[in-house]
Amino acid sequence: MTQALTIFRALADSTRLRILALLRSMELSVGELAQVLGQSQPRVSRHVRILCDAGLAERRKEGSWVFVALGAEIRVKPILAALDSWDEADHWTIADEARLAAVRADRASAAAEWFEANAAQWDAIRSLHVADSEVEAAMARALGDAAIGSLIDIGTGTGRMLELFAPQARHALGIDRSSEMLRLARAKLSERGLGNAELRQADLYALPLPDGGADAAILHHVLHFAQQPGAAVAEAARVLSPGGRLLIADFAPHDREELRSRDAHTRLGFSDEQMLGWFAAHGLGPVQVETLEGGELTVKLWLGRKVGESRKEAKAA
Structure with missing residues (x-):
């Protein structure tokens, strides 16, 4: 009462x-x-x-x-x-x-102005690797077209991954440390009418979800900015439910040292051995590794699954 x-x-x-x-x-x-x-x-x-x-x-x-x-x-x-x-x-x-x-119109206008001011920087990086459309298509193949349940996009930036995969999810959460990026993402998601997508300002080392709170997690071109990428993988694994999937898209090892100073890259790519070592250390079994060549930088996809019985399997049993 x-x-x-x-x-x-x-x-x-x-x-x-x-x-x-x-x-x-x-x-x-x-x-x-x-x-x-x-x-x-x-x-x-x-x-x-x-x-x-x-x-x-x-x-x-x-x-x-x-x-x-x-x-x-x-x-x-x-x-x-x-x-x-x-x-x-x-x-x-x-x-x-x-x-x-x-x-809504004000948000869209602000987003357009920001992209116009920063287009040269984004285009310079994109020109070094295979087209974004090919990376996104490969990620879509890796995740499949089945319903996802609860999705978290870690380091969502302008919300592109939510735009692509939130329609498959019951609920989608995008987190980013940058309030400016979140404003741009919010404008985009509002335009797309994605009512099941939510945005929060948070750190990739302290995700705002309980243990096992997500069925799928995405790290799209985020880890090369991370000071402790292994810790970021560990935190992503923590929030996955048993059977949940982690999809990472990032660069293979390279020697473009200028990206450290020009674009704030902390790591110059990751090897399969390094990434799969983090998977093993944090209870993720490897499902798929894919290499996307077509530029000076090679893009890699790593898909892992949380060891344990999935929610669907447990319910069926």
Whole structure:
């Protein structure tokens, strides 16, 4: 009864109902909510705090920004179902949807400007190896087209892996340390309408998932930036459920020393022996190793599976 009272008190305000409706469409910063609602940030922050205290919303800090998302499904789903049953579209709903479209447009514009400013850097690296489309096609073959369950993309960057593989997943989580990258990813995922994909600012050495919390994990061109790549593999293995898969795409060993200073590469590629050694050390059995040549840098794919009975196998037994 206490929980129900807290929830109904939180919803006894038109602004908070509007916020809940907006969060169904997309995760929004407090500033973006203020923009859509036409209210001050302090006032919106107070409303958000009340919703969070009731478990109907969650706040996540990314750099100097605070993003707000819907709370746990078990708490929010019955409320949303009740709101849907009344199906009342008033002038506030129509106005909020129009201003939300403007927020989406602002995000897309900011992303386009960033890519334009950094295009030369990205193109310089891409020109050294096989086309991204070939790498992505090989990754898709490795993962197959079956449903994935829970997916985590570690070092998601601009969200390309989520864009490709989130449609196969029940739930997809992208993590990155860079708040700027996450803003770009958020704009892309919003444009694609990927409602099952979530973004969080987090470190690849401390993933925001419990042991066994993911069915698949991806490290796409991330490990060569890592100071401790073996520790990153260990952390990815930790969050995999028994039978879960880890797919890594990165470079084979090379001697392009200038990439250290120019593009902040910490490691100049990885050998099969090194990668499979990390797999073995952290309970991952090798499933597939693929070499993609076609440039000065060779791209490698390593697919490993967490040793143990999968969830599906356990259920069948």
